[in-house]
Amino acid sequence: GENVEQHPSTLSVQEGDSAVIKCTYSDSASNYFPWYKQELGKRPQLIIDIRSNVGEKKDQRIAVTLNKTAKHFSLHITETQPEDSAVYFCAASKDDMRFGAGTRLTVKP
Amino acid sequence: DAGVIQSPRHEVTEMGQEVTLRCKPISGHNSLFWYRQTMMRGLELLIYFNNNVPIDDSGMPEDRFSAKMPNASFSTLKIQPSEPRDSAVYFCASSHSGQLVEQYFGPGTRLTVT
Numbered sequence: 001g002e003n004v005e006q007h008p009s010t011l012s013v014q015e016g017d018s019a020v021i022k023c024t025y026s027d028s029a030s031n032y033f034p035w036y037k038q039e040l041g042k043r044p045q046l047i048i049d050i051r052s053n054v055g056e057k058k059d060q061r062i063a064v065t066l067n068k069t070a071k072h073f074s075l076h077i078t079e080t081q082p083e084d085s086a087v088y089f090c091a092a093s094k095d096d097m098r099f100g101a102g103t104r105l106t107v108k109p
Numbered sequence: 110d111a112g113v114i115q116s117p118r119h120e121v122t123e124m125g126q127e128v129t130l131r132c133k134p135i136s137g138h139n140s141l142f143w144y145r146q147t148m149m150r151g152l153e154l155l156i157y158f159n160n161n162v163p164i165d166d167s168g169m170p171e172d173r174f175s176a177k178m179p180n181a182s183f184s185t186l187k188i189q190p191s192e193p194r195d196s197a198v199y200f201c202a203s204s205h206s207g208q209l210v211e212q213y214f215g216p217g218t219r220l221t222v223t
Contacts, residue, residue, distance in 0.1 A: 001167070031209070032208070032209040032210075034211065043200065043215065043216055043217055044152070044214050045214065046212070049211065051209075089152060093209060095165075096154075096167075097154055097208040097212075099151060099152040099153075099154075100151075101151045102152070
C-alpha cells in the first residue's frame with residue numbers, strides 16, 4: 001500500500017515569513033494529493049489539493065507543488081500569520097488514502 | 110447543511126466494555142470513512158464504505174473492531190471488548206464519491222478506556 005512521509009514534524013517561523021512542508025509518497029500510481037489543516041481540538045479540514053495532471057496550484061497565500069518523477073509534493077505558506085498555527089497533514093491516494101504523520105506549525109507574532 | 114455528525118463527542122468506559130460510535134454523513138455523500146487519531150500513530154484510516162458497502166477494511170486493527178453502514182445516513186463503529194490502547198479520537202468523514210475528492214470530517218469522538 002501507499003506510504004507517505006512528511007517533514008519536518010515541527011516548524012516554527014516568525015510572522016510574515018514563509019513555511020514549507022514536504023511529503024514523499026511511495027506508490028507512483030497515486031493521483032490525488034490533499035493537504036488538511038487541523039487546529040487544536042478541532043477536525044481536519046481541507047485547505048488545498050492537487051491532482052497528478054497538475055504541477056502547481058495556488059490559492060491566495062498557500063500553494064502546493066507536485067513532482068511526479070521524484071514522488072514528492074510540498075505545501076508553501078507565504079506571509080504567515082498566527083492563525084496559520086496548526087497541524088498540517090499531507091495525504092496521497094489512488095484507491096487508498098494515506099496520511100503523513102503531520103507537521104506542527106507555530107507562527108510567532 | 111449540518112455537516113458530518115458524530116456521537117457521542119466524549120466516551121469514557123472501562124476496559125472490557127463494549128463501545129459504539131455513531132456517524133451521520135452529509136446528505137448526498139456516498140462514501141464514508143472511519144479514522145483513528147493518536148499521538149503515536151497519527152491519523153489512520155480504519156475502514157471505508159462506498160454506497161454502504163465496505164470497500165477497504167484493511168486498517169481495522171483486529172477482530173475486536175467492527176463497522177456497519179445499514180443505510181446511506183448512518184454508520185457505527187463498535188469495539189468489543191475495549192482495551193486501554195483503544196483510547197484515541199475517532200473521526201468519521203464523508204465525501205461525494207470515493208477517496209479522490211475532499212473528505213469532510215466530523216467533530217470526532219474522544220474515547221478513553223480505563
